[in-house]
Amino acid sequence: AQSVAQPEDQVNVAEGNPLTVKCTYSVSGNPYLFWYVQYPNRGLQFLLKYITGDNLVKGSYGFEAEFNKSQTSFHLKKPSALVSDSALYFCAVRAPNNAGNMLTFGGGTRLMVKP
Amino acid sequence: KAGVTQTPRYLIKTRGQQVTLSCSPISGHRSVSWYQQTPGQGLQFLFEYFSETQRNKGNFPGRFSGRQFSNSRSEMNVSTLELGDSALYLCASSLSSSKSTDTQYFGPGTRLTVL
Numbered sequence: 001a002q003s004v005a006q007p008e009d010q011v012n013v014a015e016g017n018p019l020t021v022k023c024t025y026s027v028s029g030n031p032y033l034f035w036y037v038q039y040p041n042r043g044l045q046f047l048l049k050y051i052t053g054d055n056l057v058k059g060s061y062g063f064e065a066e067f068n069k070s071q072t073s074f075h076l077k078k079p080s081a082l083v084s085d086s087a088l089y090f091c092a093v094r095a096p097n098n099a100g101n102m103l104t105f106g107g108g109t110r111l112m113v114k115p
Numbered sequence: 116k117a118g119v120t121q122t123p124r125y126l127i128k129t130r131g132q133q134v135t136l137s138c139s140p141i142s143g144h145r146s147v148s149w150y151q152q153t154p155g156q157g158l159q160f161l162f163e164y165f166s167e168t169q170r171n172k173g174n175f176p177g178r179f180s181g182r183q184f185s186n187s188r189s190e191m192n193v194s195t196l197e198l199g200d201s202a203l204y205l206c207a208s209s210l211s212s213s214k215s216t217d218t219q220y221f222g223p224g225t226r227l228t229v230l
Contacts, residue, residue: 032216043119043205043221051216090158094215100171101146101209101219105158 002027002093004106012112013081021076021109023091032094033074034103035065037087044090050074061085081113116142119208119222127228133194136225140187140208147189148219149181152203161204164189165211193227201229 003026013019025031032051036044048059055067065076074091088110092103120139128134140147148171149161160173164183181191187208193200203226207219 034218036221041223041226043121043223044207046218046220049216049218096215100163100165101148101207101215101217102160102163102171102173103148103150103219104160105150107157 002031002095002104004091004093004104006089006091006106006109008109009107010110010112012114015083015113015115016080019078019081019085019111019113021089021091021111023074023076023106024072025074025091025093026072027093027095029096031074032096033065033067034092034094035059035063035074035076036090036092038090038108039087047076047089081111083113083115086111086113119206119220121204121206121222121225123225124223125226125228127230128196129230130196130198132196133192134196134227135190135192136204136206136227138189138191138206138208138222140189140206141220144208144210144220145187146209146211146217147183147187148207148209149189149191150205150207151175152205152224153201158205161191196229198229200227202227 034049035047050067058064091106146165148163163171167183178194183189203224205224206222209217209219
């Protein structure tokens with residue numbers, strides 16, 4: 001069975017500083033990895049995904065994530081945080097041998113960007 | 116293209132009642148998945164439908180059921196509601212089920228409160 005860990009419940013960063021939201025995973029085989037963001041009273045918005053190829057994946061709103069197979073990690077990064085980036089971030093994994101689209105999510109990390 | 120739509124957005128029920136939630140996927144998407152989001156358990160997969168067939172099912176009691184129609188719209192039903200069923204129910208759609216690399220796109224959710 002697959003699992004995802006987001007070790008930080010909350011990350012605080014000042015506006016303009018770089019941000020990192022951590023994610024580690026456990027899955028059999030090569031993983032498919034996703035990041036989503038959730039704003040209050042909204043559903044999840046897709047940010048980016050890693051399927052194969054370049055370990056650095058670029059996504060929406062200036063976010064990127066780096067896949068590290070040896071450390072089983074897929075950390076989300078942004079060079080310069082905005083106050084509007086404050087939200088709940090979820091990392092998710094899907095096993096490649098899954099017949100369907102089921103995602104297993106981490107517990108979420110609340111990002112607080114202060115002016 | 117319109118996104119995933121869910122109705123109703125908010126629902127209040129009492130214990131023992133049943134409820135039906137509806138989801139309309141993005142046009143052309145044939146796979147629909149349902150997730151439950153609670154503060155304690157996080158995001159948990161309920162089930163996935165493709166071509167009117169349930170393909171994957173999460174670890175939820177039989178009180179939770181769903182179906183998909185020929186136009187890919189989906190409904191989920193919860194019978195004999197319990198207080199613990201209070202949650203945000205999220206629907207997600209994706210293009211197909213044959214490729215597990217597909218991205219799931221989420222609707223805004225239905226907030227169910229059980230009194």
